[in-house]
Structure formats: C-alpha cells, structure tokens
Amino acid sequence: MDCTKCGFDIKEEDTQFCPKCGTSLNDFANPNTEKPASNTTPSGFQRTPEWKSEGTTLVLTIVLGLFGFGGIGHLYLGQLGKGIGILIVGIILLIVAIFTYGIGLVILIPFAIWVIFDARKQCRKYNDVLEKTGKAPW
Incomplete structure (x- = not known):
C-alpha cells in the first residue's frame, strides 16, 4: 500500500x-x-487527541520531581500503578533525605534521574503504540 x-x-x-x-x-x-x-x-x-506530549511529560516529572512528586509524569501517561508507586517511593526518599540532613540524597538523586528517563521512554512507547495501532497501550 x-x-x-x-x-x-x-x-x-x-x-x-x-x-x-x-x-x-x-x-x-x-x-x-x-x-x-x-x-x-x-x-x-x-x-490524534490521545497523543501525549514528551515535553509535558518531562516538565511534570522534573518540576514536580523536585518536590518528591516525580510520578506525576507517569500518571499523565496513564500508568496509574507505576505512577502511584513512584510517588510513594519519591516522597519516602525525600523524607529520608530531609531527616538524614542530605545523606539520603545519595539514593534520591539516582532514583529521580531514573524516573525522568523512564517517563521519557514510556511517553515514546505510548506514542509509538498509539501511532501503530490507534489505541493507547495501557
């Protein structure tokens, strides 16, 4: 064709x-x-109207991730379970970092970087599946 x-x-x-x-x-x-x-x-x-913006996903993940809410980008993509799990872990790590006077940042910073890259990857996957099939992948 x-x-x-x-x-x-x-x-x-x-x-x-x-x-x-x-x-x-x-x-x-x-x-x-x-x-x-x-x-x-x-x-x-x-x-299509269902298309998810990679920029919006990254802004939500990075900006809100500064306050421990990095899972919002995954929630925007429709990954409710993963997004809520990331939110919970992010808030716990932020609390640990505060109570350990910054020592907890050793764990929080790599976690935040992983969340940012994963949100970007999931946005691309979502849009690729939507483009191929016309349906959201999850």
Whole structure:
C-alpha cells in the first residue's frame, strides 16, 4: 500500500499512519483531499487527541520531581500503578533525605534521574503504540 500524501511504500497492512509523513491512512479516501491542519505539528505529522506530549511529560516529572512528586509524569501517561508507586517511593526518599540532613540524597538523586528517563521512554512507547495501532497501550 502507498501513502496517499507522500507516496511512501508501506509494508505493514495494519498500520493506520504513514511511517514517513505521519498521515492517517484511514481518513484519505481521495488522494486530492487535504485534511484540516488543526491537528498538525510544524513538521506536518498528524496527531490524534490521545497523543501525549514528551515535553509535558518531562516538565511534570522534573518540576514536580523536585518536590518528591516525580510520578506525576507517569500518571499523565496513564500508568496509574507505576505512577502511584513512584510517588510513594519519591516522597519516602525525600523524607529520608530531609531527616538524614542530605545523606539520603545519595539514593534520591539516582532514583529521580531514573524516573525522568523512564517517563521519557514510556511517553515514546505510548506514542509509538498509539501511532501503530490507534489505541493507547495501557
């Protein structure tokens, strides 16, 4: 199957979006029809309303992570169990760091760095699955 917008040869039949230009393959019955630009990014990729912003995920994780709420980024992505678990562990580690006069930071800082990278990875995974299947992965 070829993309109706860019002509890219798409090998997978179950794909709903063109892997090259991001055009939705289900919405184009006529190749000359243009989709409204309301859900497009500057690069021209089509985004569904369920799409999760990597920037929002990172801002929530980093800014709120400074106060021990690093799991908010995972909650934004819809990973409730993991997000709540990270919140609990983060708050406990923050309390330990306060009561040990900063010695607990030895554990809190690597944990916070892991949470940031994991939130970014999970956001990309969420968007990749959403792009391929049209459904949220969790």
